[in-house]
Amino acid sequence: MTRQVRCECGYTARGDTDDAVISLILAHITTDHPDLVGVETAEDIRTWIELLPD
């Protein structure tokens, strides 16, 4: 199943594994929400993951 995480800004990351989508969101936070770096952790992001039926 595809994993999806939607950022509050409207950015959507998708990946085939939890770690893939978490990495995308962490990269997005670094570039677009630098004030949240170190605030939103991988474990926080893991709770935001939605599963999309393939």
Ligand SMILES: [Zn+2]
């Ligand atoms: Zn965002």
